[in-house]
Amino acid sequence: MTSTPSSPPRGRRVALSLTTLVTALVVGLPGTVHAEPGDDEVDIDELNQRAEELEETYDGELLQFTEIKERVEKAEEDLAKIEERLDASRTGVSAIASTRYKSGGLDPALQVVFSSDPEDMFADAAALSYLGQSQSEQISELIETRDEAALVAEELQDEKTEAEELIEKLESEREEVEARIEEYEEEQIPETAGDGTIPASAKGWGWSGASPRMAAIRDEIVMKFGAPYPVGCLRNSADDHGVGNACDFMMSSGGAIPSSTNQALGTQIAQYGINNADRLGIKYIIWEQQIWQSTSRQWTWMNDRGSTTQNHYDHVHISSY
Template sequence: MPVQDQTARRLAAVMALLVAVCGLAVTTSPATAAPRLLAAPGDSGDDGEGGSKSLIEQLEDASSGFIKAKAALKKSKEQQAALTAELKRLDSQIGPQQDVLDEIAQQAYTSGRLGAMSALVTASSADSFMDRAETLATVAAQQNAAIADLKTTREKQQRAKLAIEATIRDQQKQVNVMAKRKAQAETALKKANQGQDASSSSDGGGSASADPAPSGSGNGCTESDPTTSGCLTPRTLHALKQAQSDGFTRFTRCFREQNSGEHPKGRACDFSAEKGTFGGDATGADKTYGNNLANYFINNADELSVLYVIWYRRIWLPSSGWKSYSGAGGDPSSDHTNHVHLSVD
């Protein structure tokens, strides 16, 4: 075989070996390997909220009822405070009004029953008669006005007292509703072998204050979801924008089709602990980010109408605080160890 052919064959063999070695290095090197992307919540066919349809519906119903009762309780207490202030104002008017009426009554007693008639009979002229008649009429009008004022104030006083009593009864009613909803949520968790008391996050972050949702904002899925091609309720969109404006800007997905839960209603969002994807169990700075975000939603639960927050095998309910909560799949998505789930009323 010619030397040139042998050289060419040897060069080709060396090149093939180099290619094989390089290929092996590319596929095994950690520095260049493609990141392992785990399934996003809901992508594996479940509903991505870690519980059965029945459990999720019970938690939704219980938390929604608790939130409404809590809001009604707050409003009733505000009404009671306003009524109490009004009653105090009326009480302060009773004394002076009674003093005026007592003074008029004393004058009438001093002059006697015939005082008015005597004053008219002893008038020295027609003009004097008219002056005295006008004076007597004025005194009588003042007396009638004083009696009317006192009567009106006492009636208002009584109505205020009755209204205060009604608000107190209403408050007790709302407290009872809140207790019932709390028991409903905890019973549902217990039946699902969930819901043991769980410690709160050891991280104290997420203390920024969110603006309340606009008054009268509805809960229909009417707004475009900026994270998907779906829709969100005005309150959910508000919560998402508030979190983002306060620095929680990592990868998020909200609307998705599923059989239960708030996602298909546009009332829930999943916030990844990692920057670019739903990965494995969050650790280090990623877990701190999730802690801070969960705390942010909890600290602003009233302003954002939070139904519940799920994070790191726990669920936070407005009625009960943190409870243990693990998904049936045992993976980072169903256990919520790679993302914070937010549901909004």
């Protein structure tokens, strides 16, 4: 006759429960979430190389990619810090279980908790006043840190996916955009109102350095809407301002938030640029922390750059082909 194994003695059951706890703490929680990209993961460095190959065709769109890349890098930094906290918290909670076991075994009520599924175990154990406030707080912190790590990891993957989709879209539309650029280059530049009809108060830094097309766009807007503050164009920078293909239509000075009247004026100028983008050869417009691109035909939010001017709340930026 075969015999069935008897139930292990209580001490054995306690040891097994402790093993369950430690395994859940060390293995069940996320470890290094941002490992090297696998076959199904997005490699942001590889996308950056592809973006560099598109630089001659795109400007505003690559600005959008750069912003996504900045958010990816920030999420990676945040995740690394969270994982350090997670490791420290895991060590502390493991010590709770070890100390309680060595001091005389686990209470039967606690044994039941530690023997349950890891998710239920954490939730139940954190609620047990039996453990004492300090130990409960340590377990609660472990749960919260684990959940925070999972959330940041998910946000990181979403950002990488958005970057990949943007690059794939730009690559698919590259020939069409290059044809449009060639068409604008061959087309006659719109007539400009000329210096004689533009008030001196509208002429800001780099006024005379604007390219012929950008000068025509600028003068048409100034003649139609006026200029409450000087309009700046050419400056020493790596963007479109550096080659005279962009102007800033200021709605205030000194980094101040524009008045309600000038805020409405800035919105009118931005909308006028959108309505006449194809005729004038406008490439993109930035206003109030959003960018409108002639390719996508929609406003997209930009990263917070920390000031009214850098976030384009005090001026409308218009770039031309």
